[in-house]
Amino acid sequence: MAADHLDNYIDSVATALALPVEEAWRPAVRANLEVSLRLARLVDEFPLPDETEPASVYTA
Amino acid sequence: MTANTDGLSAQQIAQAVTDRKLSALDATEAALARIAKHDSVLNSFTDVTADRARATAKAIDAKIAAGQEIGPLAGVPFAVKNLFDVKGLSTRAGSKINRDLAPSSRDAMLIERMEAAGAVLVGALNMGEYAYDFTGENVHDGPSRNPHDPTRMTGGSSGGSGSAVGGALVPIALGSDTNGSIRVPSSFCGIFGLKPTYGRLSRARSFPFVASFDHLGPFARNVGDLALAYDAMQGPDADDAACTTRPVEPVTPLLAQGIDGLRVAVAGGYFQKYVFPEAVEAVSRVAKALNATTTIEIPEAARARAAAYVITTTEGASLHLDRLRKRPNDFDPAVRDRLIAGAMVPAPLVDRAQKFRRWYRAKVLELFKSVDVIIAPATPCIAPKLGQVNFVLDGVELPVRANIGIHTQPISFIGLPVVAVPVPLEPMPIGVQIIAAPWREDIALRVAHALERMGVAAAPPPRGF
Numbered sequence: 001m002a003a004d005h006l007d008n009y010i011d012s013v014a015t016a017l018a019l020p021v022e023e024a025w026r027p028a029v030r031a032n033l034e035v036s037l038r039l040a041r042l043v044d045e046f047p048l049p050d051e052t053e054p055a056s057v058y059t060a
Numbered sequence: 061m062t063a064n065t066d067g068l069s070a071q072q073i074a075q076a077v078t079d080r081k082l083s084a085l086d087a088t089e090a091a092l093a094r095i096a097k098h099d100s101v102l103n104s105f106t107d108v109t110a111d112r113a114r115a116t117a118k119a120i121d122a123k124i125a126a127g128q129e130i131g132p133l134a135g136v137p138f139a140v141k142n143l144f145d146v147k148g149l150s151t152r153a154g155s156k157i158n159r160d161l162a163p164s165s166r167d168a169m170l171i172e173r174m175e176a177a178g179a180v181l182v183g184a185l186n187m188g189e190y191a192y193d194f195t196g197e198n199v200h201d202g203p204s205r206n207p208h209d210p211t212r213m214t215g216g217s218s219g220g221s222g223s224a225v226g227g228a229l230v231p232i233a234l235g236s237d238t239n240g241s242i243r244v245p246s247s248f249c250g251i252f253g254l255k256p257t258y259g260r261l262s263r264a265r266s267f268p269f270v271a272s273f274d275h276l277g278p279f280a281r282n283v284g285d286l287a288l289a290y291d292a293m294q295g296p297d298a299d300d301a302a303c304t305t306r307p308v309e310p311v312t313p314l315l316a317q318g319i320d321g322l323r324v325a326v327a328g329g330y331f332q333k334y335v336f337p338e339a340v341e342a343v344s345r346v347a348k349a350l351n352a353t354t355t356i357e358i359p360e361a362a363r364a365r366a367a368a369y370v371i372t373t374t375e376g377a378s379l380h381l382d383r384l385r386k387r388p389n390d391f392d393p394a395v396r397d398r399l400i401a402g403a404m405v406p407a408p409l410v411d412r413a414q415k416f417r418r419w420y421r422a423k424v425l426e427l428f429k430s431v432d433v434i435i436a437p438a439t440p441c442i443a444p445k446l447g448q449v450n451f452v453l454d455g456v457e458l459p460v461r462a463n464i465g466i467h468t469q470p471i472s473f474i475g476l477p478v479v480a481v482p483v484p485l486e487p488m489p490i491g492v493q494i495i496a497a498p499w500r501e502d503i504a505l506r507v508a509h510a511l512e513r514m515g516v517a518a519a520p521p522p523r524g525f
Contacts, residue, residue, distance in 0.1 A: 036373050053418055056272060
C-alpha cells in the first residue's frame, strides 16, 4: 500500500476503533503496520485448501 | 549468621531440608541475602516477598519437626515473572498501567503447585512490558541485567527470570513463553529453560498476552531441577481453557534412561540462516555430541514465523484495545505503537494465519515420524549490549528487538515442547533448542540431561557481579 493510502487507512481504522493515534506516534505505527502487512502477505500468498480449519482452540 | 547455600541446586537444598541438615528458613534467608546483595546490579526482582517467604519456610520447618512429609521441593526458594498472580500483589505484567489493579486474591495455579511440593516463593521478577519483548528491557522498571555481563541484555520477555537464575539468586524461576520468552533469556543468561507443549501447564491466574501461543514454564541451572519443577506443576486445570486433561506424566524418573535409540536431526534451511558464528558453533557442538549427522528441513518456517507475528500482534492488540484507548501514554511507546498497528491488521489475514498454522502443524508432525528430536539455535547471537538497536545478519542490517526470536517463533507457533540448553561458550553462553514432538517433554529433557552429563551443556557460574 502506498504511504499516503496507508496513512488514510490508519486514520480510518483508528476512527472506526476509537483508537488515538497522535501525529508523533504515526511514523512508528505506520512502520509497524508495514511490517505486519508484509508478513501477513507472506502468509496470504500461500495457497491453502478451502477446507482448512483454523488452529484456534475451542472445544465444545 | 545466614547459612551458605550458594551454588546448591534445588535438589540439594530439598534433600538437605528433608534430612534436617538445613532448615527451610535458613535456605530462604540465604536466598533473600543473595537478592539483597546482588540485585542492585541485576535488577531481576520487582517485588521481594520476604515476609511471606519466611512464614512459608517456618511452616515447612514446623511440619518437618512434626514428622510430616513435605515434597520434592522442600524449602527450595523460587521466584516468578511478574505476570503471575501473587496473592497480595497487583499483577503488573511489566506495565505501569496494571499497577492500578487490585491486589490478587489468590496465587497463580503454578505457584500453588510449586508450594504444594514444598517450594518457597521469594518474589516477583522483572519482565518486558506485557511480554511483548525479546530484550528484557523495561522502561518503567529499568532493564534486567545479564549475570555474565551487566552491560548486556538478559533477553526477554522473562528477563528477570533469566537474570535471577543465571545469577544464582534462586535455583528455579518461572516465566512465560509466547514466541520465545523462556528460550531467549535461557540462551542469553546461560541456563536451562523448558517451554512445555502448548496446554501442558496451567496458565490460570497469570496475565495473558496471546491466548493462541501463551505457555508457562520453568528455568533452572541444571536439568534435574528443571524436571523437578516441571513435574510439580503438571496436571489438568479447568481454569485454563487450553490446559490438557492428560494425566501427570513425571519425567524425573526418566532422565537417566539416556538417549540410546533416539533419532536426532539438525534443523536446516531457515534455521541455518540468520545466525552469527556463535550460534553455529553451539549447534555444532550439540549435534556432534548427539551424533546428529542428518539435517532436516522444517517446511515453510519463515512463513510460520510471519504467521506467528501476525497472530501475536493482533491478539495482543485485542487484549489491550481498551487500555490503548484510555491510557496510551502510560504504555512503553514502542509497545503501544506495535499494538496499535496490530489492531489495524485486517481480520481475513489473521484467519489465514490460523489456517496456515493448522497446515504447518501437520507438516511438522510428519517430520516426527522419522526423527525424535530436532536441534536448532535458540537465538541468532549471544546477548547484545543493552540498548543495541540493530545487528547485521547475513549481510543485512536488521532491528535487534524484532529478530532475536526468529528461531524460536516457528516452534512455539505450533506448541512443540522445547528445552533450551546453555552452551558455555566464551565470552558469553548461548542456547540451543532441543525440540520434541507434542507431549514428549520427556525426550527433550532426556537429551538435555545427556548433554549436561557429557559437559556440552552447562550453566556457567555468574561472573558479571
